[in-house]
Amino acid sequence: MEDSTPSTINHQLSTIWAALAQIPDPEIPVVSITDMGMVRDVTVGDTGRVTVTFTPTFSGCPALHVIRESIEQAVRDLGVADVEVRSTLTPPWTTDWIGDDARERLRQYGIAPPAPTGEGQLIQLDAEPTRCPRCGSLNVRMTASFGPTLCKRMYVCDACREPFEGFKSV
Amino acid sequence: MTTTPSISGTELTDPQTQALLLKLTVLADDEIILAHRNGEWTGHAPILEEDIALANIAQDELGHAGLYLSLAQTLGGSDPDQVAFWRGPDDYRNTRLVELPKGDWAFTMVRQFLYDTAEALWLEAATRSTYAPLAEIAAKAVREEKFHVQHTALWVERLALGTPESERRTQAALTELWPHAAQLFQPVKGEDELTAAGILPDLTAVHARWTDLVTRHLVDKSGLTLPDAPTTQPGRDTHTEHLAPLLEEMQSVARQHPDAEVW
Numbered sequence: 001m002e003d004s005t006p007s008t009i010n011h012q013l014s015t016i017w018a019a020l021a022q023i024p025d026p027e028i029p030v031v032s033i034t035d036m037g038m039v040r041d042v043t044v045g046d047t048g049r050v051t052v053t054f055t056p057t058f059s060g061c062p063a064l065h066v067i068r069e070s071i072e073q074a075v076r077d078l079g080v081a082d083v084e085v086r087s088t089l090t091p092p093w094t095t096d097w098i099g100d101d102a103r104e105r106l107r108q109y110g111i112a113p114p115a116p117t118g119e120g121q122l123i124q125l126d127a128e129p130t131r132c133p134r135c136g137s138l139n140v141r142m143t144a145s146f147g148p149t150l151c152k153r154m155y156v157c158d159a160c161r162e163p164f165e166g167f168k169s170v
Numbered sequence: 171m172t173t174t175p176s177i178s179g180t181e182l183t184d185p186q187t188q189a190l191l192l193k194l195t196v197l198a199d200d201e202i203i204l205a206h207r208n209g210e211w212t213g214h215a216p217i218l219e220e221d222i223a224l225a226n227i228a229q230d231e232l233g234h235a236g237l238y239l240s241l242a243q244t245l246g247g248s249d250p251d252q253v254a255f256w257r258g259p260d261d262y263r264n265t266r267l268v269e270l271p272k273g274d275w276a277f278t279m280v281r282q283f284l285y286d287t288a289e290a291l292w293l294e295a296a297t298r299s300t301y302a303p304l305a306e307i308a309a310k311a312v313r314e315e316k317f318h319v320q321h322t323a324l325w326v327e328r329l330a331l332g333t334p335e336s337e338r339r340t341q342a343a344l345t346e347l348w349p350h351a352a353q354l355f356q357p358v359k360g361e362d363e364l365t366a367a368g369i370l371p372d373l374t375a376v377h378a379r380w381t382d383l384v385t386r387h388l389v390d391k392s393g394l395t396l397p398d399a400p401t402t403q404p405g406r407d408t409h410t411e412h413l414a415p416l417l418e419e420m421q422s423v424a425r426q427h428p429d430a431e432v433w
Contacts, residue, residue, distance in 0.1 A: 059310055060233025089237075089306040092313060144219035145321045146226035150314075154219070170313050 019074045026063040027149045030109040037097025049082040055093045058150040095170050107133040112166035130166045132157035189360025194242040199264035201235035206420050210272050230314045237307045255424035259413045263406045267350035269413045276329050276339035283322040284351040290315040295371030330392035349400040
């Protein structure tokens with residue numbers, strides 16, 4: 001990048017992002033918090049203070065304090081003494097921020113990745129179409145609209161008979 | 171959790187701040203009390219999946235209460251844990267709708283449907299608030315609330331069109347709950363001024379949209395009968411005898427261990 005930012009800072013930022021990319025989502029360890037699009041910003045201040053801004057996936061997510069502590073620890077492990085972890089609600093987290101690579105890992109793990117959120121009505125009574133992560137069929141039934149975590153629902157595939165979890169499209 | 175609003179939004183006047191603090195308390199109190207009632211089904215719901223669903227819904231509602239109370243704290247309100255665990259029934263400002271005992275499954279689903287639709291429509295309108303921190307909270311919460319509406323709308327329809335017994339219970343629940351639901355649309359002191367400033371949604375408009383939506387679902391689709399709406403309402407400072415025992419149970423751990431730092 002051809003700008004005035006000193007190269008040491010650039011190096012430090014990429015190192016911090018790399019460290020954050022190693023933090024697994026506490027509830028779905030096959031993807032990291034950066035894969036999920038939860039880390040919104042990393043800055044290094046003049047005094048060397050590192051500020052990480054993240055956005056919660058669900059407001060009542062019980063893993064939030066774990067994520068917050070993991071971020072702080074990961075940055076401290078790089079030798080940074082002054083770390084601030086901030087949370088922001090704007091813009092609200094959406095499953096559209098989950099990267100293609102992470103979607104594929106979710107699918108291989110047996111979780112149907114979320115459908116694009118689209119421009120549908122906020123208040124709608126029908127669930128979005130979902131594909132079986134095992135055989136790819138759309139011939140699936142939702143068996144529970146709330147799964148073991150806030151972000152998932154339960155399905156059964158009528159083509160291959162496999163039960164599976166599906167990520168909600170948020 | 172603590173939230174740092176990134177935009178400060180409209181500069182509020184003192185009376186606006188006081189009214190907004192009250193409104194945020196009212197919103198949070200409804201969420202907290204209803205979440206507690208939902209939590210009472212843990213281990214008792216008709217099937218395991220519904221046990222999990224209600225626990226999920228309760229978790230979301232507590233998350234929303236946390237957002238409201240954190241915003242209230244930035245406006246000069248008390249620490250959210252203090253507000254939830256150290257106020258008695260006289261200071262809670264929830265509606266009677268949410269404090270009534272959990273009843274049977276039909277009662278629980280009808281109450282949740284009436285509440286979820288009201289919350290979702292209010293939040294949707296609140297995303298257009300001129301006060302950025304509130305608009306942010308609404309944008310976040312409404313995405314979660316739509317899953318509640320989907321879930322409880324299907325249950326109410328299934329119960330109403332199910333067996334004669336499930337229909338009887340669903341109608342009985344609606345007849346009992348309908349007058350209480352109207353209290354959700356009771357403005358707080360000073361709310362008119364906040365609405366005029368675009369800070370809060372127009373409650374009358376939200377009420378009209380809600381009546382239209384629930385009538386279509388309950389009457390047209392599910393074949394239920396709406397009772398007459400009440401002409402008068404008790405204030406949110408008037409509670410039934412059911413709130414005190416609920417709070418006693420909900421607050422027992424905090425009050426036994428007032429110095430605890432981690433729960």
